[in-house]
Amino acid sequence: MARQESLKNSECPVARTLEAIGERWCLMIIREAFDDVRRFSEFQKNLGLAKNILASRLKLLVELKVFEIRPVSNGSAYNEYVLTERGRSVFPIVVAMRQWGERYLFEKGEIHSVLMDNQGEQAIQPLEVRSERGVKLTPGDCHRRRVIKGESVDN
Template identity: 75%
Template sequence: MAKQESLSNGECPVARTLEAIGERWCLMIIREAFDDVRRFGEFQKNLGLARNILAARLKKLVETGIFTVSPASDGSAYKEYVLTEKGRSVFPIVIAMRQWGEQYLFGKGEMHSVLLDNEHNQAILPLEVRSACGDKLRPEQCHRQRIIKQ
């Protein structure tokens, strides 16, 4: 089997994002962190992931700047994986995936979780793509343009 080419140097932001966080275990680890999981053992228990795979994914996420490693907040000898601002900014991506899955991947009568806001205890609204003027946009109403980041 041919080795896949890295997408990390391409012009496409979607490709670079997939290279950084698109592997399924990376996204599941990030999802767990949004539920305040911080320790290696908690990630492993919740995800049922082999130690070597979890260690490799956490190492990658630290190198990518999604997590930092800190001493345990309770003063124990453990380390904690804490989301950085870059990591917390993945939240809308996870929500978009969750909402798409809720809409299209569950049949009638199937049990699934819903995300509620803490203040009102109500389901969050569906994410929408909007123009600079606030209009809701569909894919055919957008186009790509190449720019150089300043």
């Protein structure tokens, strides 16, 4: 079997993202955090994940600054894992994956969950990729360009 190379030095942002948070348990932990799960024991109970795997994934997510560790507000000796701005910005990724799964991975009549808007109690709209002009884009409407981070991109 061929040895897989790390993607953490790839020029491709998709590859680096997969290397960082693309492992299924990392994404499931982040999904739970979006449902306000913060304690190690709650993650473990909800995911049914072995403690050593959960501990290593949470450690990685803290190192990536997706979570920060804070003391629990009730004054106990426990800590909680709180999403950072970087962690909260994963939300559209999780929503896109959820919507793809809702659309293609459930048969008619099969029970599944749907993400709802708290205020309107309605399902959220499907995500779309749009240009700066507001035009809906498909893969054929886009191309990649190599850039250097921090330098402006000419249009």
